[in-house]
Amino acid sequence: MGAGLVALIRRALVAVLTGMAVAAAIRLRVRRRAVPPQSGGWRELGDDELTGAEAFAERG
Amino acid sequence: MKVAVFGAGATGARVARKLAASDEVESVSVHDPDPQRLEWVVSSLGPAASVAQSPPIESDADAVVVATPSGTQLGIARQAIAEEATVVTTSDDPGETRALLDLDHRARSLRAAVVVGAGYMPGLSCLLARCAAAELDQVDEIHVAKAGTGGPACARQHHRSLSGMALDWRDGEWARRPGGSGRELCWFPDPVSGRDCYRAALPDALLLVPAFPGVNRVTARLAATRRDRFTAPLPMLRPPHPEGGIGAVRVEVRGRRGAERKVVVLGACARPASAAATVAAAAVLHAAAGGVEPGARGLAGIEHPRTLLASLAAQGLRPSRFEGFATFA
Structure with missing residues (x-):
């Protein structure tokens, strides 16, 4: 009875540890793949560019 | 007045x-x-x-x-x-x-x-689409995306919209797709940066299609987390915050200018309610x-x-332009 209980606990512990290792590996993989680098950057529009947009709008 | x-x-x-x-x-x-x-x-x-x-x-x-x-x-x-x-x-x-x-x-x-x-969004997004389209001779596609929520009513609508049916304009017809589907990584102006965005019950296509006759595709997406999507069909599990943090909008307009295919991406970053x-x-x-x-x-x-855009810019709501290769697939 005692030996069976110890084996059960040991199996459960191994299962938990294996699960944690797999989860960590998946998380690491997801984190590496989740956000590719942005291939560019953002620049605020100047007043002259807003004016240019209007010129095109009125042309259309 | x-x-x-x-x-x-x-x-x-x-x-x-x-x-x-x-x-x-x-x-x-x-x-x-x-x-x-x-x-x-x-x-x-x-x-x-x-x-x-x-x-x-x-x-x-x-x-x-x-x-x-x-x-x-x-x-x-x-x-x-x-x-x-x-x-x-x-x-x-x-x-x-x-x-x-x-x-x-x-x-x-x-x-x-x-x-x-x-x-x-809608609102500033429509205005940005109009200004981006002004740089093109022909507009083929408009894709808009939003991150963040304003007050509690906005947060509730955000929650509802993820479980509703999205309305896309595709090849001259309306297409209904389930909210929470169609993940796209969208880059917003800093500090919001890259967010996963999904289809949702958003009205942007209804407002954009009549303003751009001949457009082939119009889609709207909303930034959401896995928890947002998982809990979308349920009632809100906790009361919404009085006001969300900083949010952003992004508008990508694809079309032609002369013989050249061109993509114009404009965005803005601010607290949504403000x-x-x-x-x-x-x-x-x-x-x-x-x-x-x-x-x-x-x-x-x-x-x-x-x-109107100049008036907004004078009040601190100044649009930005994405320069580089567009990542909206």
Whole structure:
């Protein structure tokens, strides 16, 4: 009875540890793949560019 | 000009404050069912503001801003049109947006201008789409995305929209897709940066398609987390925050300029409720100056968008341009 209980606990512990290792590996993989680098950057529009947009709008 | 503002929430209170500070506005009456909130908001506005508990709309109001929760704006807009006032609505509910656009004939017959969806998205997104399209000879596709929420009503609508049906315009037909599907990594202006965005029940396509005849594809997406998507069909598990953090909009317009295919990506970064209020207040002043023809339309369909965009930029809501290779697949 005692030996069976110890084996059960040991199996459960191994299962938990294996699960944690797999989860960590998946998380690491997801984190590496989740956000590719942005291939560019953002620049605020100047007043002259807003004016240019209007010129095109009125042309259309 | 006399203005009536309906709703004293995160957006409505700011709209009232901006209009009360304008030289062109003589008086602002604020309507809200919550007397305590109403007193608190009006007391912060100075002598130009007054309290009004609920409808009816004052018959001498020249303009009416409807900033009540989405789904409650149609009735007020109808009343305001009957009073021949200029109407600016902020709804981001697709059904209500469609109903507001259906007021077009009545608004034209009464010579009333109705601006539908004058907020952050829709609103600023429509204006950015119009300005991006101005750089092209032919517009083929418009893709808009939003990150962040404003006040509690906005957060509730965000939650509802992820479990609703998204409405995309594809090859001249409406296509309905489940909310929460169609993940795209969208890059917004810093500090919001890259966010996973999904289809949702958003009204942007309804407002953009009529303004861009011949466009092939129009889609709208919302930034959401896994938890947002998982809990979307359930009631909100905890009360929404009084106001969300910084948010962003992104508009990608694809088309042709001459023989060249071109992609223009514009965006803006701000607190959603604050930005929505800035857009709504500026839209009122723009309409009062004759910048909006009678009828019901979104901001993509107004006259002289530069004037409005320049007004927003002067108030700190300055758009940005993405320079580089576009990542919206």
